[in-house]
Amino acid sequence: MSRTSPLRRSRRAARAAFASRATVASTPPATRNVCLVSLGCSKALVDSEVMVGHLGRAGMTLVTEPADSDVVIVNTCGFIDEARQESLEAIREQVALKREGRVRGVVVTGCLVELHSAGLAKELPEVDAWLPLSDYSGVPSIVDAVLGGEPSAVCPTGEVRAVAGTPGATRPGGLVKQPDSDLGRALLTAPHTAYLRLGEGCNHICAFCAIPKIRGKLKSKPLAVLVEEAGALATLGARELTLIAEDSTDYGKDLRAGYGLAELLVELGRLEAAGVRWVRVMYAHPATIDERLIDTLAAVGNVAPYLDMPVQHGDDAVLRAMRRGTDGRRIREVVGRLRAAIPGITLRTTILVGFPGETDEGFARLMELLQELRFDRLGCFVFSPESSTEAGSMQPRVPRELAEQRRATVMDFQRRLLAGSNRARAGATEEVLIDAVERGRGGVALRAVGRTVRDAPEVDGRVLVEPAKGRAPGAWKPAAGEFQRCRITGAAGYDLLAAPD
Numbered sequence: 001m002s003r004t005s006p007l008r009r010s011r012r013a014a015r016a017a018f019a020s021r022a023t024v025a026s027t028p029p030a031t032r033n034v035c036l037v038s039l040g041c042s043k044a045l046v047d048s049e050v051m052v053g054h055l056g057r058a059g060m061t062l063v064t065e066p067a068d069s070d071v072v073i074v075n076t077c078g079f080i081d082e083a084r085q086e087s088l089e090a091i092r093e094q095v096a097l098k099r100e101g102r103v104r105g106v107v108v109t110g111c112l113v114e115l116h117s118a119g120l121a122k123e124l125p126e127v128d129a130w131l132p133l134s135d136y137s138g139v140p141s142i143v144d145a146v147l148g149g150e151p152s153a154v155c156p157t158g159e160v161r162a163v164a165g166t167p168g169a170t171r172p173g174g175l176v177k178q179p180d181s182d183l184g185r186a187l188l189t190a191p192h193t194a195y196l197r198l199g200e201g202c203n204h205i206c207a208f209c210a211i212p213k214i215r216g217k218l219k220s221k222p223l224a225v226l227v228e229e230a231g232a233l234a235t236l237g238a239r240e241l242t243l244i245a246e247d248s249t250d251y252g253k254d255l256r257a258g259y260g261l262a263e264l265l266v267e268l269g270r271l272e273a274a275g276v277r278w279v280r281v282m283y284a285h286p287a288t289i290d291e292r293l294i295d296t297l298a299a300v301g302n303v304a305p306y307l308d309m310p311v312q313h314g315d316d317a318v319l320r321a322m323r324r325g326t327d328g329r330r331i332r333e334v335v336g337r338l339r340a341a342i343p344g345i346t347l348r349t350t351i352l353v354g355f356p357g358e359t360d361e362g363f364a365r366l367m368e369l370l371q372e373l374r375f376d377r378l379g380c381f382v383f384s385p386e387s388s389t390e391a392g393s394m395q396p397r398v399p400r401e402l403a404e405q406r407r408a409t410v411m412d413f414q415r416r417l418l419a420g421s422n423r424a425r426a427g428a429t430e431e432v433l434i435d436a437v438e439r440g441r442g443g444v445a446l447r448a449v450g451r452t453v454r455d456a457p458e459v460d461g462r463v464l465v466e467p468a469k470g471r472a473p474g475a476w477k478p479a480a481g482e483f484q485r486c487r488i489t490g491a492a493g494y495d496l497l498a499a500p501d
Helices: 006-020 042-057 081-099 111-123 139-147 211-215 223-235 261-274 291-299 316-322 328-341 360-373 400-425
Strands: 033-038 071-076 105-110 129-131 193-197 240-244 278-281 303-308 346-353 377-382 429-439 445-451 463-465 483-492 495-500
Touching: 033 042, 042 071, 042 105, 042 139, 042 193, 042 240, 071 081, 071 111, 071 139, 081 105, 081 111, 105 111, 105 139, 111 129, 111 211, 129 139, 193 223, 223 261, 240 261, 261 278, 261 291, 261 303, 291 303, 291 328, 316 360, 328 346, 328 360, 346 360, 346 400, 360 400, 377 400, 400 483, 429 463, 445 483, 463 483
Parallel strands: 033 071, 071 105, 105 129, 193 240, 240 278, 278 303, 303 346, 346 377, 463 495
Antiparallel strands: 429 445, 429 483, 445 463, 483 495
16 A cells, blocks of 8 residues: 655655665765656656666766755656646756756756656756656766756757767667666665566556557567566665566567566566565556466466556446456456465555546445455555546546545545554564664664565555564664564554564
């Protein structure tokens, strides 16, 4: 269950990750300091990691605070209105620093630029470059141009030439993305947990979603590229790989090479010997989950008994209007098959309320589905009318206040469900992946923050581990990235409380 906006989480996570890495200067040098503010989803975070890789190889210094930088890069999200507003707020914050003379340049990248660059350039002329999606290989050159006093040669469009000797079409900010563009990225997550992006774009045309217009049609990475990338992440210390895409279950279909997600999971299973203990699948579409995939989820040893499967709704009329390609019967069938094949599997879903035409009866059918299937983790969002989508002009609209009430009803039900589930886990001993350790005087561990296999990074609950009373100070020595057996002692909101076993 989500605790906070994923937009805010990504921004905090990026800054925290910069602070933890050796490439960050505690005392920034006089020139070529860059701060990257990363907003949006995990796919956008990977774009930020790609950018950081290019900046690092160009010898630029990454700093945690915009005011300590020469150039601030804001990687934006433009998926829904809330995301746009947060992105615009972040841009305006950096522009204000530029006006005050505290930074020399502001560069804006990402999904918001992909959709709205023309209007944004007029609204915020102080921004030095607006860069849509690319492989971002040209970003260091743009930073150098801004710092060299000749931003007019690059701005406002940010046009750059291809890197010498590198074939491929150019976009503002770099080359058009290639299957191996994510190789060489610098992690903004802790090194023990990393995202593995399966490709780019989506072939579904959901009525409410702008992703196909932002990122285009599905372009899967070849299997060999993903295996190479996953192996590199394992070498860096990854113990958990979280697979992400617009639709993970469509992976490979565009390549027509005879493989898909199931075959990829088999290959990633071989990395268990390299220390990858958990492989987690996010964004699986209920319409395209088949028996082959279910059998593979059950059979591969390091594939987590966890699946994120956004169903969006439970009323057939709403699902048809959404163009989801599924219905309540299909959703129930898939959930039943998953739970039969993988006892104890944790199922996460996403719900969208307030879609145009959602009646009281339709919402009641959604609640019936949720009460029947009892998803273990759930996030719920209110419909946002986007002009770039089919649903943006659909009628009749559900009043915002009513949609918010429906969201509150869904989340109240899920909170009560989770509270009961957490209470039932008290006394059990579970394996916990330690994400961070809070230390006191002399480096003594006071508390560790981690997750069980039932919880994905960023979006689900945590386990707060404290040593049992009476234990000698310093006797407990947890470290980020290690697995510990812990006894669940209670719950606090969405989180579990535990003690080392």
